[in-house]
Amino acid sequence: MSAPSSTRRTRAHDGSAVAIATSVMNVATYGFTMLAARIIGPSEYGAFVACLNLLVILQVVALGLQATAARRIAVDLGNVATIEGAILRTTTRVSVAVGALLLVLVPAVDALLNLDSLTTAAVVAVAAVPLTLAGGQAGILQGERRWGALALFYVAGGVPRLVVGTAIILWRPDATSAILGVGIGYLFPLVVGWWALRHRRTPESVAAEHSARSLLVESAHNAQVLFAYFALSSVDIMIARQVLDDHDAGLYASGLIMAKVMLFLPQFVVIVAFPDMATPTSRRRALVRSLLLVAALGVVMVVAARVLSGLAMVFVGGAEFGEVEDLLWVFAFLGTLLAMLQLQVYAVLARQGRRTVVLVWAALAVVVALGLRTDSVIGLVSVVVAVDAVLLSVLTVASLRLAREPEPDPATG
Template sequence: MRTQQKAMTSMSVVAVAMMVMNVATYGFNLVAARLLVPAEFGALTALLSLILMANVVALALQAAIARRISVAPQHTLSIVHTASRVSLAVSLAVGAAAAATTVVLTPAFNFSSMWAVVLCGAMIVPLTLTGALMGVAQGTARWQRLAVLFVGNGFGRLIGGVAGLLVDASATSAMAGLAIGAWLPVLLGAGLLTSNAEEEPHSRRPLVFETVTSAATLLAYFAFSNVDALIARGGFEAHDSGLYASGLILTKSTLFLPQFVSVVFFPSLARDSSHRTRLRAAGLVALLGLAVVAGTAVLPDLALILVGGEQYEEIKGDLWLFAVSGTFLAIVYLLVFDALARREGGVAILVWLAAAVVFGVAYTNSIGIVGLVTTMAITAAVLSALLLAWPLLRRSPAPKSDKVTEPES
């Protein structure tokens, strides 16, 4: 009973913190939309998309560190020591690589200044370090500390980004403020990546390799979960594209709502070889998603307000389909992290194939809004079933253990 109460408390703390983070992030986007002219807001949106793609490295680093601590808690201090060096090197490398793309992306996306993309690279450095800090907090089950990092991440973006906009209403100034604000969770997490371990630090290569492979899997997921948005943007008329974009607000909301489940359950997923934990977690995500679907079906007028209001009236009757799509995408998200926790191979291939199926169906058939969201929902449902069965089909043993006793050579 105490264990269940503790788990519920942990989920509640993390869920509230992630909700606060998402509200703060939304608040910044709302302010930016009001203060920037459309051209500058479009540039900022493109820059934030670049941040989103590069942030898969931070998520991968978080997952790799959390998994290693979860399966070898007796070596936590040494793992943290190794992680501190790897996270610094990886964050600088990814930040520099992103900044270097300015010579290509600035003319390609018509950014007014080359500094905008350079500042994206500057922001990625603290974001990646934050991922490492979250991995330590997650792996050691310090949920309150993890919640502080989530809140700091959201308010760092809100305070820093708005400050940048107040200095100058431009995408470049906003990115400068965001890059500074992104250091807030790093400051709040100070101490998590320090260790006085008496053990020899472990080799950095396994952690780097796991981070790279995890990032590749997460990149596949982000490509799949956004493929319909790209199809709608490029294949629909402007009006229908806007309608679909409004529906995607509900899809993303349904997707983000249960993400705290994957965060809290991740250490248990890494240790549990019975598959019981993954089924419980998937069931909880499904229940939360079904609640949103039911609410959307029963209260379509309220759902319409949340996705943009009366100007999107045409899509009101189909909003529940977007909630269904978001539900299955949330289950896929959980199962992708389950695969990372278990170090299951081949998952990225399945996810890329799912993205290819949606793309192929959309471009070989004249499907409209309902057809595209239905295709996305069905594909995500099939992918969920495959990912649930994947470890059983592979007859995988217990999660792979790490050779944590090998000192760095």
């Protein structure tokens, strides 16, 4: 039976709100990064980007907590208050532990990132606390399908960083100020999350399955899966630095801007679909519709990158990188594959599959092994596209097969 038209309109409205919010967040985040490059100069910008990349890696902890919260609430609506309280307590403990560990490792972070500033490394450690805290809040809002509040949460994650961060680096143009702006920006989503969750409910019952230990175990598994995916989606630029000369590696990095645009453009689809993918009765339908939507967006982007390649070059580096123009559609296709793979990875998290993640790690190993044998931009991107396409096909078959089962075995997912 098809859903009522009012329900379809509501879902479309929900998706539109989150789509706009994530787009605003990504544009604001990108805008601050570009402004920082121009204001603080190349040397300080390199240190800033190194710190930013470390925070991106640490974000898998927050995303692991978010997926845990969203999945558990979506599949156990009878214990929402219990899960909410347990997630908030667990998230607080984990975030403090992450921050404390990084503070202890400040000298190591300073040396590893070649910052020459213990203060900058300490700011990174402090910034990791609100970053992690936000994961639990976002997961609760996502699991409860409170899309309006979640949309505001995401807007607060981008716009304040642009405004406050820019003001700080204009006052003091260096890497420490830039990463401080990022850290302060992380506080604004927490305020939104606190406001949205301020009315704490009394737990309906005591649910032993939502103990702190079980939440930590699931969150650790989720973080590990997401880390594997992020490694797969990022390793090619590191390979490019090894097998290509500086000029061609720069061309490859320029092309990857197009891939990242296509990866982040349908981010809202994953966010909105995840609770449904976690629900046994709707996971298959949610996965198929989401994959089709991302694929449709991908087709539009690939065609646009091919037909309007000259215009696209404005956003990926300009005339100086003109040699990569004919390959922009290939990078757009790569971004589409990565976006669809992201959906599949979250489908694995939604059903708490354990064995499927081995395929992601295997694909990473294959990309590294074959990529190191290439010697051109087209050769490297072709390897990455081929491996990602095979992985996507295998995961799609596995997901659709397992989605038929109302309660799949986590040990075999």
